[in-house]
Amino acid sequence: MLAFLVVTALFVVQARNLFVSVMLMGIFSLLVAGLFVELDAVDVAFTEAAVGAGISTVLFLGTLALVAAKERPAGPWKPRMVLPFLVVGATFALLVYGSxxxxxxxxPNAPIHGHVAPRYLEQSEREIGISNVVTSVLASYRGYDTLGEVIVVLTAALGVMLLIGRGRRFPRPRPRPNETDLE
Amino acid sequence: MSFPGLINSWAAMALMMIGFYAVIAHGNLVKKVIGLNIFQAAVFIFYISMAKVRGGTAPILGDNLTLFSNPLPHVLILTAIVVGVATTALGLSLVVRIRDTYGTIEDEEIRAIEAAE
Structure with missing residues (x-):
C-alpha cells in the first residue's frame, strides 16, 4: 500500500499533462483512504474518500477548465536543477534521522496513547452516549475545534467568491510583451 | 534493528519530500498546489500511523472490544482534511486569478512579464 502511494505520487509529480496529474491525485486519495481503513481510522477514511478523492478532484478539474492543462516541458538540463534534489534529499535524511x-x-505504550485518549475511550459512552468515540470527541469534547474548522471553511469560501466570483468582472488578460512588440 | 517499526513514518516522509520537490522544483502553479496536497496527505498518514495500536480496532465502542486505536489523532486529521480542501480551493482560485491577469501560470513567464514592465 505504501509502495503504491509513493509510486503514484512520483507519477503525479512527473506527469507534464496536468489532467493526468489530477486524475492520478484522485487515485492517490483513494489509496490514502484505503490505508486509513487499514490503520483503524474509518471515519478519516470516508472523509478522505469523499473530500480528498471527490471534492478536491472536482476543484482541480474546474481550475484546469479555466487555465491551460499542459505544463511547460522542462528545459534543457542545467546545473541549477540539482539544487531542489539536494534540498529534498537533505531534508529527508534529517527527518529519517529524527524518526x-x-x-x-x-x-501500545507510546506516549501518544497516554493523556486524554484513555479517558475518551472509557468515559465518552457514559458522558456523551454515542458509541463512536471519534464522533463524540469531534462534536463534544473538541467542539470548539470543529467550530474553528467551520470558520476556516467560511473564510475560504468568502475568499474564493471575492477572487473569482460575480462573473469575473476584472480586466481581461494583459497583452503579452512579445505581442505588444509587434504593434 | 527496528526496520519494520518505522516503515510507515519513512513512507510518509518520502511522500512529504515528493510533495516538497513538486513545490520547489516545478514552475507550474497548479503543480505546486498538487505538491502541497501530497505533502498534506503525507502528514495525515504520519498522524494516523501514530494512532494505531497493534491488535486494536477502530475506536467504535461495542461488546467484547477492549483495545482501540487512539481516537484523538483521527479527530484532528478529520478536521485537517476539511481545512485542507478549503485552503486548496483558495489556492486554486488564486491560480485562476493570476492566469486572468498574466495569461500564464508558469512561474518563470510571470517573472519575465513582471521584469518587462
Whole structure:
C-alpha cells in the first residue's frame, strides 16, 4: 500500500499533462483512504474518500477548465536543477534521522496513547452516549475545534467568491510583451 | 534493528519530500498546489500511523472490544482534511486569478512579464 502511494505520487509529480496529474491525485486519495481503513481510522477514511478523492478532484478539474492543462516541458538540463534534489534529499535524511528515536509502529505504550485518549475511550459512552468515540470527541469534547474548522471553511469560501466570483468582472488578460512588440 | 517499526513514518516522509520537490522544483502553479496536497496527505498518514495500536480496532465502542486505536489523532486529521480542501480551493482560485491577469501560470513567464514592465 505504501509502495503504491509513493509510486503514484512520483507519477503525479512527473506527469507534464496536468489532467493526468489530477486524475492520478484522485487515485492517490483513494489509496490514502484505503490505508486509513487499514490503520483503524474509518471515519478519516470516508472523509478522505469523499473530500480528498471527490471534492478536491472536482476543484482541480474546474481550475484546469479555466487555465491551460499542459505544463511547460522542462528545459534543457542545467546545473541549477540539482539544487531542489539536494534540498529534498537533505531534508529527508534529517527527518529519517529524527524518526529513529520515535515510538515504534503499533506500540501500545507510546506516549501518544497516554493523556486524554484513555479517558475518551472509557468515559465518552457514559458522558456523551454515542458509541463512536471519534464522533463524540469531534462534536463534544473538541467542539470548539470543529467550530474553528467551520470558520476556516467560511473564510475560504468568502475568499474564493471575492477572487473569482460575480462573473469575473476584472480586466481581461494583459497583452503579452512579445505581442505588444509587434504593434 | 527496528526496520519494520518505522516503515510507515519513512513512507510518509518520502511522500512529504515528493510533495516538497513538486513545490520547489516545478514552475507550474497548479503543480505546486498538487505538491502541497501530497505533502498534506503525507502528514495525515504520519498522524494516523501514530494512532494505531497493534491488535486494536477502530475506536467504535461495542461488546467484547477492549483495545482501540487512539481516537484523538483521527479527530484532528478529520478536521485537517476539511481545512485542507478549503485552503486548496483558495489556492486554486488564486491560480485562476493570476492566469486572468498574466495569461500564464508558469512561474518563470510571470517573472519575465513582471521584469518587462
Amino acid at each position: 529513529l528515536d520515535m515510538p515504534r509502529y503499533g506500540d
